Amino acid sequence: MERNIMMAGFGGQGVMTMGKLLAEATCDATDLKVSFFPSYGAAMRGGTANCFVVISDDEIGAPVCYNVEDLIVMNGPSLHAFLKNVKPGGNLFINSTIVTDPIDRDDVNVISAPVTQMALDMGNDRALNVIMLGVYVGYTDAVPEEVIIKGIEHKFENKPKLIPPNVDAFKKGIEIGRAQKK
């Protein structure tokens, strides 16, 4: 089984970190094949940023795929640019704080979470990506949630203060993802 995930937003929203966290944690804690491919414009903050993660039990071909099972959009322009790339029956995760346009497809599952607002409410405005990763994992079970928690602990091993708030943020996301599961 191969799972292609595309994540998109603008620079500064932690899109790359979200993809890398998912991919690296999968590498460290499972035997699955996994790849991460970043794609971004020339501007760092405010520019376009998207990345691709492929998780598979078999060898991975292209690390870039425009026909994905899962699409995560963190901002409005990404929705319009990439909605067409979701397979029929695939999953669309939206950051509903700022992605407010109607979704003109009825053959995809829409999972929405106001992750920008949630991060602000938690007093940790940078955690929106970790919350969204929680929503994703909670909904799809693409990898066990412990795998990501280990990944967070590993990522912040030099800044241990940041582990509990990020694990909390991730768990909040998990709850939302689970709640929207059919």
Next chain:
Amino acid sequence: MAERVFMKGCEAIAEAGVRAGCRFFAGYPITPQNEIPEYFARRMPEVGGVFVQGESEVASVNMLYGAAATGTPAMSSSSSCGISLYSEGVSYCASARLPVVYVNVQRGGPGIGAIQPAQQDYLQATKASGNGGFRMIVLAPATVQECVDMVYEAFELAQRDNNPVLVLTDGVIGTMMEPVVLPPMKTDEDIKAMKAKFADKACTGHEPCKQHFCFPGSVGTGQEIANKEAEKMYATWDKDVRVEKYLTDDAEIIFAAYGISARISRAVVKQLRAEGIKAGMIRPITVSPFPYEAFSSLDFNQVKGILDVEMSIPAQMRWDIDHAVQGRCPINECRRSGGQLLTNDQVLEGARQLIKEVL
């Protein structure tokens, strides 16, 4: 099994170089290979090696030339238009029979090209990376793990032959991250032994009377002798030809692809097999020396067509495939260029077109 770590292609290339014994790196920034010099800049001080950011590609490759002349395991990297600027220096290294390793993380071309990935330098890499008709072993990894293994091996091959070795990869593999298992670190004793093997040639300074010259070729009639010696060395490379034949035994449709295009083709072969179509793939792992035999020995009563898959327009590896196939079956091309990435769907579409035409 050793622990797997999640690494970016470029960083894995650099770490493999360090582990292979590289203790001198010079380079000049260019996308999409900047993480290689960046990694060396951080890593070399930890292992007592030297990192220099040259003022240009020309300066960097000539520093590589100089470092190798002292017997120090040395490496460099650049991308496409940067590699063009390496031509003179690499030709001099070949002429002086110096064991340098360098990496081309290909981007678009010709000219300055696009910063996005491409496979636009095949003919340059395999046929004429500089003036004078010298040849090199050129390795083409298709995964981040192969980047690691091939850079490691490149040092062994370069030192075996006293000749430059090129690792030819592209901006997808250089930029993507995958799990890798890293090879063991060469010890200081290992590196001392590498240098000792080169001691009778190395320029180690004026004192105490241990000066040697690494001439670029030789003057006068010596040049012809040197070229004949090099030719003898090239003739030993039959044993170094490496190729992967994937599901070719009963294949009627053969994909021909290297590097990033090969890993995409493999996925498409699997998909076609699931549909009952007898597809297979020949993947040159050494693009120089090229595995002509893998193509020329195909049973053309069985093989109905070949699909050459490359991120290059016009196609370049096509020349080598043509040379081996000699018109015995149709060859179609599936290509992208200018920073446009090949996807599974495009390769599948190319395959369906070929199938329609020949099956």
